[in-house]
Amino acid sequence: MTAATQQPPANRRLIFRLVLAVFAMFGFGFALVPLYDVFCDITGLNGKTGVTDSRTVEATPIDKDRWVTVEFTGNAASGLPWEFRPTVAKMEVQPGALTRATYIARNTSNRTVVGRAIPSVTPGEAAAHFKKTECFCFTEQYLDAGETKEMTVQFVVEPDIPRSVNTITLSYAFFNTEKFVKQKKITAKQQDTKLEKTHPGKKS
Amino acid sequence: MATADAAHHDEHHAHPTGILRWITTTNHKDIGTLYLLFSLTMFMVGGLMALVIRAELFQPGLQVVDPHFFNQMTTMHALVMIFGAVMPGFVGFANWMLPMMIGAPDMALPRLNNWSFWILPFAFTMLLSSLLTAGGGPASGWTLYAPLSIQGGMSVDMTIFAIHMMGVSSILGAINVIVTIFNMRAPGMTLLKMPLFVWTWLITAFLLIAVMPVLAGVVTMLLTDRHFDTAFFNPAGGGDPVMFQHIFWFFGHPEVYILILPAFGIISEIIPTFSRKPLFGYTTMVLATAGIAFLSFIVWAHHMFTVGMPLAGELFFMYSTMLIAVPTGVKVFNWVSTMWRGSLTFETPMLFAIAVVFLFTIGGFSGLMLAITPADFQYHDTYFVVAHFHYVLFSGSIMAMMGGAYYWLPKWTGHMYDEKLGKTHFWLNTIFFNITFFPQHFLGLAGMPRRIPDYALQFTEFNVISSIGAFGLGLSQLLFVYVVIKCVRGGEKASDEVWEQPRGLEWTVPSPAPYHTFETPPRVA
Known part of the structure; x- marks a missing residue:
């Protein structure tokens, strides 16, 4: 200049x-x-939940005196032509016990679509004490045209969760992630081999 | 000094005349005039958009415009007023007054100065023409919250580019101001002898440099999210829409002080003159300005109390926000103390200055109410917020600029403005302003949401009053334009001092201020 x-x-x-x-x-x-x-x-803000493994869960004693209500909800975001809902609306769990819950997803379109579920836990103070050992939200999910699939989440509410929390809501928003994984050819057959590669366990 | 030489050099050549004079000018007074005229034009454009909004809200139901266009109007009104009217207006005052106040021959970087201005008409042509694209202009609100802004049409991209250009213009202007103030002061003009307007602008310039790049960054993220498959704000790819709000308001809160600090500077010049006393508590004024600027960086999340923050965060942002009332209170007390036992006269600039102190304080108090987190859950996104920020932005920034315009017009043009018409403008403006915005407090407290073209029937009366006030407020600005034009064309000859023993170097030069002033720096005792 x-x-x-x-x-x-x-x-x-x-x-x-x-x-x-x-x-x-x-x-x-x-x-x-x-x-x-x-x-x-x-x-643990923003409802981001943690991951744990089943060995840790087994080592944790179960708090037999306490019951916590876990509510399930879920929705498919616009742009994802799926029906998506929890199999049960809520269940009572004991802190420390590994629990399994399922969601049902159905692809209503006539093509294979890939999506990813983003979890959120409220209230915020519960999120840090809500851990998963297994979740369909850990990876991309592929559904062929018209396919229906049951999706599993295994979680534990840690015993040190504050006494004030009696109800926890686990919510999933399912997003279409085609544009984020489009470099690979999408077929439901490839799903199992690809699972861990696309978004390896990030922010589950 | 190179700039002094350059200015001197200029004089021996014939100036280009006509339009070329204005396009090629590097003179701070010419550029100041351009900025001020641009600001006034944008003020009128933004005002027309506000009238579209108020016309629609005159009655419940949908009658004047369709809701999508209404959303475009609320978005554009804010963008045009903030980036087109208030910010360039203050840069115009800075260009005209800073060199004359510190005894410098011109701004430090005159060519950059020319460029800073001439980016703006292009930026706003781009922004305003986005209204003509398919799908209309941006309609997401001026805050451009994701994911709504990610879904918008081509107009959002035009807005993003326009914001980039305005940002470049503001940053260049800020660099110019800082270099001028640090390196071009007349001998003896120590930092703590500078007029308060210079101080407030110095601090504003640092705020601009700190936050305009953050705005540029966040709209760039929007742009790449829209077109290049990034996922800053898209949860599907690991992003988070709430993060947009955090980054945006990290810019946004210092921005509101960028919009008000120079206004504080202007009325700190006006009040002493018409009180015939020096400014009370000069040093505390400087410190209070710096304090406000510092605090502005740690309060941003009070714009988003309702996103779901933990209690600790809400408490922190609540208390830090309330803390701002302390330096602001210092300022208000200093202005009042300056007037205390002064020999007051009430010429138009003084009327505006007193109204700013009074009305800005109302806006400050409603701000304190909004700072109370539990109350904010009720007030958030209601007309209470709209009333609050118009009390600080219109009766703070805009009315301070009007007062400043009346105060310095005789120095700029060499003619006294028409005092009678000036006072008429003041009263029309101030009365209609209150008719427009005061009822909006009640609407907000009763729960009327902002940015919605329709409302429930119980809100009708206050909306009718507000709309009538808005049209009166808009029309009374035509009188302002007339007074300015009349003053430029002629009128009673202004003396060099203009007012009774005003303080400041700008009153030691002839009226109208000659094209080149202080080519030999004055000595400041």
Whole structure:
């Protein structure tokens, strides 16, 4: 820039620093994205649930004195031509006990569609104590035209969940993720081999 | 100094005349005039959009425009007023007054200055022409919340690009202001001798540099989510729509101080002049401004109390928001103390300044009410919010600019404005403003949601009053335009001082201010 080179050195230094600050703040805007995820993971905010394994669950004692109601709900977001609903609306569980629940999904279109379920747990303070050992939401789900599938989630409510929480709602929103996995050919047959590869366990 | 030489150099050439003069100008007064005229034009355009909104809301039911167009109007009204009227208006004041207030011959970066301005007409041509695209203009509200804005048509892309351009313009303007203030002050003009308008603009410029890039970033994420299969805000790909709100308001809250701090500066110039006393508590004014600017970075989530935050977060944002009332209160008390036992006269600029102190304080108090988290769950997205931000933005920023325009018009044009018409404009403006927006408090408290073209029957009376006020408010601005034109064309000759012993270097130069001022820097005692 010729205009800048004519500037006195004091101006040039200051301009350089200010422009640097502008780029730094532009970068900071993008840095907020991973920071946000980290913050939510640490605090369990935003209904993001945790993962655990069955060995840990077996080692945890079951709180026989307490019952917690777990409600199930789910919906297919617009753009996903599926019917999606829980098999039961709610169940009573004991903290520490591994529990299995199912959802039913049916592809109402005439082609294979890939979707992914995004879980959310309310109230927020329960989310950190709601852990899954297995979930259809861990991976992409493929349904052929007209196919109906039962989908399983196995979860445990940790015994250290605050006493004030008596009811937990587990909600799934199923999204069409064709555009995020379109680089691979989608057929239901390939589903099993692909499961872990597309989104390996991220944010389940 | 290179810039002084350049300015001097200019003088020996014939200036281009006609339109070319304005396109090629690097003179801070010319560019200031361009900014102010642009701001006034956008104020009228945005005002017309507001009248479409108020016409639709005059009666319950849908009668004037269809709901989709109504949404476009609420969106565009905000974008045009914030980015087209208020921000460029203050940059116009900065261009005209900063160099004259600190004894500099021009802005530090005159060519950049020219460019900062001339980006704006293109940005707003793009923004406004998006109304003509298939599907109409952006209709998601000016906050462009995802996922609604991701689903919008081509107009959203045009809006995003327009915002990028406005952002570049603001950032360049801010760099120019900072370099000018740091490096071009006259000998003896130490930082703590600078007029308060200069101080508020310095702090505003730092805010602009800190947050306009964040806005650019977040709309860029929107753009890539829309077209390049990223998933910043799309849960299907691992993103989160709430994150948009966090990043947006990280920009958005400092932005509202960008819109008000220069207004504080302007009335801090006007009140001492017509009180015939120096500003009370100058240093605390500077510190309060800096304090407000700092706090603006840690309060953003009070715009989104209802997204489902944990209690700790809500408490933090509630208390930090309430804390802002402290430095703001310091300012209000200082203005009142400046007037205390002064020899007050009530010329038009002073009327506007007093009205700003009074009405802005009302807006500040309704802000405190909104800051109370449990109350906010009731008020969120109602007309109470609309009333609140019009009390701080119209009777704060816009009316401060009107007061500033009357205050400095004689210095700019060399003529006194018509005092009688000026006062008439003040009273029409202020009365109609209150008729328009005061009833909206009641509507909001009763639960009328904002951004909806229809409403329940019990809201009818207040909406009728508000709409009548809005048309009066709109029409009274035509009088403002007439007073300005009349003043530019002629009128009683203004003296160099214009007012009675005003403080500040700008009153030591002739009226009208010559094309080049302070080519030899003045000595400040």
